[in-house]
Amino acid sequence: MYRRVSILMRKHFVSVLVLCVAMIASLSVRAADPGKGKTLFQQNCASCHNVHKQVTGPALKGVEERWSDKKLLHQWIHNSSSVVASGDAYAVKLFNDFNKQVMPGFPSFTDADIDDILAYIADESTKVVGGPGGKPGDKPVAEADGGNNSLLFGIITLILAIVALILMQINSNLNKLAGDKDGVPTPDPVPFYKNKAYIALVILLLFIVGGYYTINGAIGLGRQKDYMPEQPIFYSHKVHAGVNQINCLYCHAGAEKSKHAMIPSENICMNCHKTISEYGGADLYTAEGKKVNGTAEIQKLYDHVGWDKKAQAYTKPGKPIQWTKIHNLPDHVYFNHSQHVVAGKQQCQTCHGAITEMDEVHQFAELSMGWCVNCHRTTKVQFADNKYYSIFEQFHQQVKEGKIDSVTVEMVGGTECQKCHY
């Protein structure tokens, strides 16, 4: 009995001892926890700092090596002004380099918190950044070439026509032979280029084919459907409005307020591109299949606005980006975006197509008068709860009485000439 107790006690003593040693060890040389550091970093530091890139404050990669004394770095984070006041050379230089902007103090951080954050920064520093994260196999599918098909059909038609001609020739020769045998005289054959039926047929055909292309060409004059000019910067609407879900109105703020949707001014680009200087999404290709370097395209924006991404400041005078306007209406046509977006409650995509899928924008709609008028004839206006249409009392009355179930744009004057023509 005694032996058993003593064995039990000895066993417990050993485990308790191990536990105590472990606890003391963890207290004295507590390993910094990068996971906790990440949370703290994102809550407190990330608004102004990035590990790899300079934002409002400097990039933090290698921050511990830059400070001569770790204690000083801790003091800087607790209260940066006090370090500057103490006259430390590096601290003063840092303060002056960043426009004498004071870094807010974080007195609530414990030393362990700061170690966690520094551990996270050290962890993050080892990761490679900026590598193009393009997924393989993202290349655009080669377009099914309509030209090849029609060529194939053309060749088949040609072969069949030649076969038919040869057969006709054989047939007439055989007829002639049969007639000679029977002693029936056959008239000399008329060559096909003197045959009146043939000539009439060819003229008719030329008239139809020529007329078709002439009329189509004439209608197409001044129309630019599918127009997709090369822009000075490869700006992908798919990346911005599709992948990154930026609202159309964010950049085209005028669509709600004015006649023009507005090509955004460069300051709107710089709202985000002050900090986003690299492209790391899926590979981009022009319509011709040429690969586009997204980061180089962002650099083009910086060149235009005179932004120095190293210094994080505008260092040169800007020059405007000469975007090419795609959707052009003749001057004698009046079109107002705000009317369609605010009163008409139309979606951008109704006229501009699947913009969120387009790397390079092309004109989706015909923008012909027939196209406008057809839409005005069939589109029902949102009549209820729409202040803009409150003056159409008769229609409101008729809708209420059930005489009509809806009101089209045409009924409120949408097809009258002077609505759209000056």
Place this chain on the structure above:
Amino acid sequence: MIAAAVVSGAMLSACGKDNRKPGKHYMPDMVESRAYEFYSERLSTLKPVDGTVKRGELLPYHLKAADTALANAVKNPLILSKADLEEGKRLFNIYCAICHGSKLDGNGPLYNGGAGPYVAAPANLASGAKASYTEGRLFHVMTFGYNAMGSYASQLDREQRWKVAAYIRSVQNGGANAGPVANEATQTAPAAPAATAPAATDSSAKH
């Protein structure tokens, strides 16, 4: 020969249009008419004459970017209704939520917990330090930008910025910061400085 005509026609149409070119015009002097030059892009994007205020527009904001202390004290000149706050919410979701998140937690699609392309964490507006900003200060930040954030004055006019500021205050800290909301009117009307700002009237007049 017939077949040859058909084939050549088909080939002509196949190598037809170059989408990189705008195509041709019939009567370019009608398309680019001298009579309507007023609407040309050059003239229609001119800045307003100095010292003028657009009809229906709020009076100009005179504080400079560095005047943050003064901005704290600026009061919202609008009396806002519920509908105006809804409008503020709509505008916030278009112009601000892309970074600050529709929950105002500083985690919009562009940041996405550090996984998005935006490298700086946007400010958390829902709680914490930014939740103590006054409407005036929020308006000031929207007007001039702050740290990594740029100015939104070119996208949002003054009235819209005030509506967004009021919306932000109304949902911060679980609604504890909400300002007074007018019940009766659905239209935005100027408050105290009404006598000095007669132009600021019906916001729907612009549409």
